[in-house]
Amino acid sequence: MQHGALADLREIPSVVGGNEESRHGIVLAKSLPAKRFHIQTGETLYSARQKCPGLVVVPPHYWLYVECSNAMVQILREYSPEVQRFSVDECFLDYTKMDKHFGDPVKVANVIKNRIRDELGFTVNIGISVNKLLAKMAGELKKPDMVHTLYPDEIPEKMWPLPVKELIMVGRATAPKLHALGIHTIGDLAKCDVQLLESKLKSHGRLIWEFSNGIEGSSVRNDRPEMKGIGNSTTTPFDVTDEKTAFMFILSLTETVAMRLRDAGLCCSLVAVSIRNKDFISYARQRKIHYATDSTDEIYSIAKQLFREIWRDEPVRHLGVRVSALSLGKNSQLSFFTQKDPVKMKALDSAVDNIRLKHGSRAITRAAFAHSGISARSGGVGEEDYPIMSSIL
DNA sequence: TCTGGGGTCCTAGGACCC
DNA sequence: TCTGGGGTCCTAGGACCC
Incomplete structure (x- = not known):
C-alpha cells in the first residue's frame, strides 16, 4: 500500500502462494476475507481457488x-x-x-x-x-x-x-x-x-x-x-528418475547448506539426506562421521553415498540435505581419510564464499550446472538472491 | 494445475561395551 | 532343551512449531 498498490490484499480474499509451475503450489498465508472461505494455510492453491473463485494469489x-x-x-x-x-x-x-x-x-x-x-x-x-x-x-x-x-x-x-x-x-x-x-x-x-x-x-x-x-x-x-542443525530441501520442478540428475540437486542443496554452515562459523559431524517420492512417501538416511567438516565437497560426497544407499529407484519429487552435530569451526579435527588436501579445500570454499558475498551468489557456479536447466543453488524460501544467511534471524 | 521449506524434540530398536 | 543387566551411541521415523 505504501508503494501505491490499488487494492489492499488484507481487505479482499487473497493469499500468498508458491509457484504452481514449479510444483510449489500451496497457500503460505491468507487474508481474513480468504479465511471466511475456509481457506487454510498449507492447502493447495487449486483447492483454495475451488473454495473461492477469483481468489487473488500473490508471490512471497x-x-x-x-x-x-x-x-x-x-x-x-x-x-x-x-x-x-x-x-x-x-x-x-x-x-x-x-x-x-x-x-x-x-x-x-x-x-x-x-x-x-x-x-x-x-x-x-x-x-x-x-x-x-x-x-x-x-x-x-x-x-x-x-x-x-x-x-x-x-x-x-x-x-x-x-x-x-x-x-x-x-x-x-x-x-x-x-x-x-x-x-x-x-x-x-x-x-x-x-x-x-x-x-x-x-x-x-x-x-x-x-x-x-x-x-x-x-x-x-x-x-x-544454539543452532542444532542446518538443512535445505526442495521440491524438484519435475520428477527425478536418474541418479545423475538427483546428484545435481543434491549438490545445489549442499552448496547452500555448506555456505550457511561456514557463514555461522561451524563444522558438522552428521550428514543426512531425505527423499520424498512421487507418491509422497518420505524416507531419510543419516551418517555420523568421526571428524568435523564444513567442506562443500566433503558433505556432497557423503550425501551422494547416502542417496545411493536409500534410493528405491523410483521417481523423486523432493530432496533434502541436512547437517547436524555441529561444533565450532576453529580447531576442527582434520580427517586422515579425505583424499583431497583439506587446507586447499578450505581455501577454495572460502574464496568461493567471498566472491559470492561480494558479487552475488550467481557470480560463480560449478560448470556442471551450465546448460543443465537446474539451479546451481537451491533451498531457501527466497525468490530473490540470498544476500547472506545466519545474520537474519 | 495437487500436496513448501526451515526447524526442534522425542521414542524405539539395534549394535556394542563391560 | 540356555540366554542378565547396565550403559552409550547410532539410526529411523514421527510429531510438533512457524
Whole structure:
C-alpha cells in the first residue's frame, strides 16, 4: 500500500502462494476475507481457488518480511531488554518489573500495537499473561489489531471453550487421538486424568495437559538458542528418475547448506539426506562421521553415498540435505581419510564464499550446472538472491 | 494445475561395551 | 532343551512449531 498498490490484499480474499509451475503450489498465508472461505494455510492453491473463485494469489517476498520483522523487534526492544524471537512474525517480551517504567501492561500493549500499525504499516495482535504459553494463546484470540489478556483466572472463560486443536502442541496427529478419548475442547483436556493421557501419549500427554491448565514456566530468552542443525530441501520442478540428475540437486542443496554452515562459523559431524517420492512417501538416511567438516565437497560426497544407499529407484519429487552435530569451526579435527588436501579445500570454499558475498551468489557456479536447466543453488524460501544467511534471524 | 521449506524434540530398536 | 543387566551411541521415523 505504501508503494501505491490499488487494492489492499488484507481487505479482499487473497493469499500468498508458491509457484504452481514449479510444483510449489500451496497457500503460505491468507487474508481474513480468504479465511471466511475456509481457506487454510498449507492447502493447495487449486483447492483454495475451488473454495473461492477469483481468489487473488500473490508471490512471497521473504526479505521484505524479514525487514518488517526486524523493524518490529526494534520497537519491542524499547519496552524491555528481554525480547525473544519466536518466528519471523512472533516475539515474546518479558514485561516483568517494566511496569515501573512504562505502566500498565494492557495500556502499553495498545501503545505498542498502534505504533507498529502507524509506523510500520501492518497490524499485530498482542497477548498478555503470566507465562509464554498463555500469552501466545491470548494473542491467537480474535484478530486483527487487538490486545487480549489471558490471566490464569480467565482460562475457563477464554481458553477452555476452544477446540482442542487450537492448543499449541496439539496438531494433526494428536487431535484425532484426543477425540477418540472424548476430548473435544481444551477444557475437556484440562479436566482429563493426566495418568490416562500419559499412558496414551507418553510425555506429550502430560505436556498438553499442563498447557491446557495454563501451566508453563520457560523464561523469555534474549539470546538466540544454539543452532542444532542446518538443512535445505526442495521440491524438484519435475520428477527425478536418474541418479545423475538427483546428484545435481543434491549438490545445489549442499552448496547452500555448506555456505550457511561456514557463514555461522561451524563444522558438522552428521550428514543426512531425505527423499520424498512421487507418491509422497518420505524416507531419510543419516551418517555420523568421526571428524568435523564444513567442506562443500566433503558433505556432497557423503550425501551422494547416502542417496545411493536409500534410493528405491523410483521417481523423486523432493530432496533434502541436512547437517547436524555441529561444533565450532576453529580447531576442527582434520580427517586422515579425505583424499583431497583439506587446507586447499578450505581455501577454495572460502574464496568461493567471498566472491559470492561480494558479487552475488550467481557470480560463480560449478560448470556442471551450465546448460543443465537446474539451479546451481537451491533451498531457501527466497525468490530473490540470498544476500547472506545466519545474520537474519 | 495437487500436496513448501526451515526447524526442534522425542521414542524405539539395534549394535556394542563391560 | 540356555540366554542378565547396565550403559552409550547410532539410526529411523514421527510429531510438533512457524
